Amino acid sequence: MNRITLATLIGLASLVVTARAQETGELKCFYTGNPAKPGLNVEYEGVTYGFCSEANQKKFQEERAASLYQRIGGKGAINAAVDLFYKKVLADERVNHFFEDTNMKRQHAKQKEFLSHALGAPTPWTGKDMRKAHEHLDLREEDFNAIAENLVATLKELKVDDKLIEEVVAIVASTKKDVLNQ
Template identity: 45%
Template sequence: MTTLFDKLGGVAAVDLAVDKFYERVLQDDRIKHFFANVDMTKQRQHQKDFLTYAFGGTDKYNGRYMREAHEALVEQHGLSGEHFDAVAEDLMETLKELGVSEELRAEVAAIAAAPEHRKEVLNQ
């Protein structure tokens, strides 16, 4: 079975998408403040690792769980559903800009913006 990771183009495609995604995020006035004091090299790698796992590129993920990784952002910085939606929108726009088909973007959205992920990120 071909994974979403493979359909998207594997490591090179995920790396490029994550790098372009964070370029967009860091220009987005709705959410860029959440990354003001973040080591973006590490952040990009965490995101690449997570998406590789989430899209079926590996069965191992050694990163923190979503709830734990975002807890301080919710409690101390007011991370909300509006912010989650902005991140999801930026991801979809990035994939569109990179020429990813609507069908594959829908598969990505079903995983990345899934209700269970939203609840975990927002600590609900």
């Protein structure tokens, strides 16, 4: 091998090493925020998560496997559910008037983000708290029940297991006091 080829190879190798170091150097541990250790990354739904210890990497994998979010089918299932859910809500004359002034494209995106987080996805909720998001709507118990009914009908139509539907309903029910500003 001549000297130029060897020098080029060494140069290329060091570029790859530098690029890797930068990649991992930027990653923070999902749990602690400390720099992530190379080799402990986990790919989840197209996102790379970094960890500072094997224990935290294992914890993340166990949490994902146990999450209702993953058991229900992850991103694909949430996207399908929210899209069908708002179709039903907008066709429901008991509650569709509440959404007259709502940007529904944004609402779909927000609801997907909220439900994913609430059901145990590793992604954050960046919107308003449920009390603030609904305080101007003057909602009653029957409005909440109509929305919950549409959600259950959606999940049944998508053939989600009854046991999992119960778990989703329990999580949604836990927002009731805030949504109704009680």
